Amino acid sequence: MEPKPLDATPVHDVAVVLGTRPEAVKLAPVVRAMRRSPRFRPTVVTTGQHREMLDRILPQLELEPDVRLDVMRERQSLHALSSRLHAALGEVLGSAAFDAAVVQGDTTTALCGAIAAFYQRIPVAHVEAGLRSGVQGDPFPEEVNRRMVAQVSTWHFAPTVPAGVNLLREGVPQDGIEVTGNTVVDNLLWVVDQGLGRSAFDTSRGGRRVLVTLHRRENQGAVMSGLAEAVLRLVRERDVQVVLPLHRSPAVREALLPVLSQDPRIRTTEPLDYLDFTATLADADLVLTDSGGVQEEAPSLDVPVLVLRRTTERMEVVRAGGAELVGTDPQVVLARALALLDDRDAHARMARAVSPFGDGRAAGRILDRLDRDLSAGAARPPAHLPVPVPGAALGTPAPAAAQGALVEAAR
Numbered sequence: 001m002e003p004k005p006l007d008a009t010p011v012h013d014v015a016v017v018l019g020t021r022p023e024a025v026k027l028a029p030v031v032r033a034m035r036r037s038p039r040f041r042p043t044v045v046t047t048g049q050h051r052e053m054l055d056r057i058l059p060q061l062e063l064e065p066d067v068r069l070d071v072m073r074e075r076q077s078l079h080a081l082s083s084r085l086h087a088a089l090g091e092v093l094g095s096a097a098f099d100a101a102v103v104q105g106d107t108t109t110a111l112c113g114a115i116a117a118f119y120q121r122i123p124v125a126h127v128e129a130g131l132r133s134g135v136q137g138d139p140f141p142e143e144v145n146r147r148m149v150a151q152v153s154t155w156h157f158a159p160t161v162p163a164g165v166n167l168l169r170e171g172v173p174q175d176g177i178e179v180t181g182n183t184v185v186d187n188l189l190w191v192v193d194q195g196l197g198r199s200a201f202d203t204s205r206g207g208r209r210v211l212v213t214l215h216r217r218e219n220q221g222a223v224m225s226g227l228a229e230a231v232l233r234l235v236r237e238r239d240v241q242v243v244l245p246l247h248r249s250p251a252v253r254e255a256l257l258p259v260l261s262q263d264p265r266i267r268t269t270e271p272l273d274y275l276d277f278t279a280t281l282a283d284a285d286l287v288l289t290d291s292g293g294v295q296e297e298a299p300s301l302d303v304p305v306l307v308l309r310r311t312t313e314r315m316e317v318v319r320a321g322g323a324e325l326v327g328t329d330p331q332v333v334l335a336r337a338l339a340l341l342d343d344r345d346a347h348a349r350m351a352r353a354v355s356p357f358g359d360g361r362a363a364g365r366i367l368d369r370l371d372r373d374l375s376a377g378a379a380r381p382p383a384h385l386p387v388p389v390p391g392a393a394l395g396t397p398a399p400a401a402a403q404g405a406l407v408e409a410a411r
Contacts, residue, residue, distance in 0.1 A: 012374045013041050015093055015101040015117070019085075019109030020069075022293045023055050023393050025274060026128060027104050028061035029186035029363035039371050042050075045092055047071050047085055047109045052248060056272045060196075061187070067092055070095050075250070078108060078141060084110035093120045099374055100125055103149060104183075106142035106292075111149055116201030118152040123379040125370060127183060129156035130163030131292075131313035138311045139292070140218050146313075150386060154379055159183075160316050160356050171386035180365040181358020184296045188278060189360040197279030200243045200269055207239040211284040213291045213394075215247035216309065220255060223328050227308055230258035230330035231288070234337050235265045242266045242278060285347070286340055288333065295323055296357045304350035306336055334338035 014034065018027050024046075034040035046054060046065040058065065068095060069092070071084040085108060093101060101117035103110040104127040114124045126149050133143050147170075150156065156172055158164035159182035162258050167177050201209045212231055214224055235242055244260060246253055246268050260266045270279060281287065282301045287294060290308045298305045299322035307318070307325045317323040326336045340347050373379045 009038070010375050011041050012039060012099045012370065013043070013097065014094075014370070015043050015045055015098045015122070017045045017047070017089065017101060017103050017109060017113035017117075019047035019054070020107050021053045021271075021274070023104045023109065024057050024061055024063060025130060025187050025293065026183045027102065028063045029183045029190065030102065030127065030366055031063055035369050037367060037371075039375075040367065043067065043096070043098070045069065045089070045113075047088065047113075049081070049085075049107065049109045053271055056271075060273060060275050062187060064160075076275045081108055082112055085109060086116060089113050089116035093117055093122060098122050100379060102127060102371060104128055106131070106139075106146035106149070106250045108141070108145065111145040114149045114152050123154035124149070124152055125155040125157065125366070126150065126153040127157045127366065128159050128163075129153065130160075130165075130167040130177070132163075133311040133313040134312050138218055139216060139309070139313070142292075143313070147292060155369065155373070157362075157369075159362070162316050167386075170388050172330060178365065178369050181360070181362040182296055183362045183366075184293060185300050185355070185358045186360045186363050188297055188300055189300040190280065191278045193274060197273075197275030197277070199283040200245070200267065200272060200280045201283050202241060202267075205241055206254070207241055208285040208365065210234065210240050210242045210337070210341075211280060211287045211289075211303075212242055212244040213242070213247075213287075213289045213294055214256065214308065215249060215252050216290040219290050219308070219328060220251045223253075224252065224255035225259060226330040227328060227333060228256045230333040230337070231266065232259055232263055233330075233334050235263050237334075238338065238341055240265070240341065243284075245269050245272045245277065245280075247271065255352055256296075286337065288337060296355075299323065299353060299355040300357065300394065302351045304340060304347060306333065306340070308333060316356040317353075320353045320356045323357060324349055324350075360387075 016031055018024050031042055034042040043066045045067040048070045069088045089112055101122045102125045103113040117124050156167050156177045157180050161179055164177045164179045183309050260268055284303050287298045287303055287305045295314045295317055299317050305323035307323055310327055312325050326332055
């Protein structure tokens with residue numbers, strides 16, 4: 001790293017740590033904004049947690065890594081992955097005088113990046129902070145990952161007001177919480193504005209178009225096979241075509257392919273690159289997913305979502321009417337999909353729901369806050385661990401004062 005210039009304008013050296021495709025998507029707007037700014041000098045560190053998927057998407061996002069690690073091994077345990085990440089990230093973050101480290105979301109990369117920065121006494125900025133399902137093991141291990149990242153973060157960039165209120169209830173000081181909107185919307189609008197990507201649906205065919213994504217650990221095995229059966233029945237009972245990009249996990253493919261290969265109207269593909277996935281999503285009439293990010297992206301494109309999980313940490317979109325949490329019972333999933341495809345008024349109501357995830361200017365808000373605090377010398381690792389507010393159970397209505405303050409912060 002070059003030495004800092006000796007002038008009156010501070011330049012902030014920031015490590016941006018990412019390892020998976022969703023992290024790349026959501027941190028790309030932040031990195032692009034930093035590289036355009038004379039106030040920031042980002043160092044992008046990729047861990048390789050999802051290396052094949054990551055290598056394909058980085059050029060599309062104009063995201064060039066400065067440091068590439070290679071921690072992933074086939075079918076390795078979370079213990080082994082975490083061990084490699086801690087060692088590698090500790091060495092990288094200890095190699096230069098970083099002013100801050102940025103992590104995103106709830107991955108093992110995010111958790112290990114935050115802890116490695118904390119060990120080096122580097123203040124941590126958590127993008128997409130405050131999401132909570134309220135169930136320790138669902139999603140696994142993400143729910144615990146994001147709670148642990150909060151313990152060592154200085155800045156908590158919450159995508160929505162309810163996410164910020166979750167943090168307040170856990171004892172995070174209000175002055176450390178900034179409601180920014182979700183950077184996934186920044187990137188989505190960037191792609192759509194440029195007309196990038198190609199839909200994977202067969203445009204020569206009629207019928208409704210259904211996009212399916214399945215990969216979560218807690219759904220793998222018999223549950224995922226059952227969901228595949230629901231998809232198979234859907235195409236046999238209605239005039240629909242299905243596109244399902246296959247996750248690279250062998251466990252996912254072993255559960256899905258024996259069922260889905262039975263009907264040619266179900267197109268299974270290798271993972272779509274980000275641009276093509278966005279174009280396919282925009283072309284869909286309905287999405288069935290257990291993904292977190294798709295719950296944020298689809299409503300911004302006016303596409304209804306059925307969430308194939310028992311819980312979601314993105315209840316805002318369910319409350320807004322753009323998504324429905326239907327669980328993993330194949331009969332229920334099939335019934336709800338058929339109902340939406342058959343009832344055009346219900347479909348239109350979901351499609352018209354206003355996305356709660358922001359206006360596409362989240363990255364600018366993040367940079368403004370970091371620049372203000374770093375320039376003032378106000379950034380420091382948290383002096384006190386968050387202490388839950390007594391009696392403030394998860395899921396209860398937010399205190400009016402806290403809600404109003406966080407709404408004001410988002411403006």
